[in-house]
Amino acid sequence: MSIVQVSGEGQRRTFDGSQVQSIAEQVFSAMIDDDPSALVLWAGVFPALDDPLEAWVDLTGPWTGRVALTTERATAHDLSRALLGMSPDEPVDDGDVVDAFGEVANVVGGNVKTLLTEVGRLGLPQVAPSAPPMAGNVLHELRMAWRGRPLNIVVTAAE
Amino acid sequence: MRALVIDDSRTMRRIVTRILEPLGFEVAEAADGQQALDLLVGGLEVDLACVDWNMPVMDGLTFVTQVRANREWRGITLMMVTTESEQGQIVRALAAGAHEYLVKPFTPLEFEEKLALLGLLPVGGAR
Numbered sequence: 001m002s003i004v005q006v007s008g009e010g011q012r013r014t015f016d017g018s019q020v021q022s023i024a025e026q027v028f029s030a031m032i033d034d035d036p037s038a039l040v041l042w043a044g045v046f047p048a049l050d051d052p053l054e055a056w057v058d059l060t061g062p063w064t065g066r067v068a069l070t071t072e073r074a075t076a077h078d079l080s081r082a083l084l085g086m087s088p089d090e091p092v093d094d095g096d097v098v099d100a101f102g103e104v105a106n107v108v109g110g111n112v113k114t115l116l117t118e119v120g121r122l123g124l125p126q127v128a129p130s131a132p133p134m135a136g137n138v139l140h141e142l143r144m145a146w147r148g149r150p151l152n153i154v155v156t157a158a159e
Numbered sequence: 160m161r162a163l164v165i166d167d168s169r170t171m172r173r174i175v176t177r178i179l180e181p182l183g184f185e186v187a188e189a190a191d192g193q194q195a196l197d198l199l200v201g202g203l204e205v206d207l208a209c210v211d212w213n214m215p216v217m218d219g220l221t222f223v224t225q226v227r228a229n230r231e232w233r234g235i236t237l238m239m240v241t242t243e244s245e246q247g248q249i250v251r252a253l254a255a256g257a258h259e260y261l262v263k264p265f266t267p268l269e270f271e272e273k274l275a276l277l278g279l280l281p282v283g284g285a286r
Binding site for chain 1: 167169170171173213215241242247264269
């Protein structure tokens with residue numbers, strides 16, 4: 001569990017990293033899987049991701065930072081199919097994957113924002129093999145398994 | 160019943176449409192507030208608008224304000240469907256004229272419960 005003080009202009013909050021896990025579980029349970037056990041903490045050594053895809057939203061305002069989800073491209077495709085209610089063998093195009101994976105980041109990020117700031121602004125979601133670097137400190141990193149496949153969630157506070 | 164789903168994410172538009180259509184709604188979609196306003200100005204008549212907050216071109220709060228400023232559209236029920244969950248944002252949206260507020264993520268059942276609160280579940284539409 002990570003509990004840190006975060007501060008912006010005129011406000012100071014306690015950020016409890018364990019709440020990020022709770023948010024991720026709620027998002028996946030409500031939007032993707034009826035089964036809450038589909039998303040669990042990763043057990044053991046977290047593997048290097050093969051052909052990674054990252055979805056992120058930036059938060060600006062009194063508190064500035066980023067919430068990013070990273071997984072393998074193949075997993076992002078399956079995640080998108082699940083979110084869109086498609087069958088596992090149905091083809092999903094890259095545009096759908098960018099939109100769907102980005103929306104997952106948007107909903108996770110929007111809810112994480114409530115832990116950090118009252119009045120910050122949530123940027124539009126972006127998806128790429130990797131996000132542009134952000135100078136700052138990792139507030140919380142959550143290594144999870146979605147349907148047994150690696151999914152990393154990182155909350156970064158900008159310097 | 161007719162609904163207009165306004166969200167820059169076509170994934171979210173599909174999810175909401177997938178909830179609304181089995182309930183008997185005819186659904187139109189718009190990718191931002193301006194596109195939605197253009198549809199209304201063009202004569203689209205809807206009973207319900209489901210409005211995301213953060214969108215490019217025109218955000219959901221501006222859309223709600225614009226709709227409420229036009230007496231011709233006073234019959235449209237406005238429901239914000241957004242990740243903006245801070246109390247202050249909810250108050251702002253309701254003050255601008257939104258009737259209901261649903262925070263993402265939501266389940267289909269939670270969505271239907273909001274429609275029921277608004278009196279918008281068509282007869283035989285509830286599960």
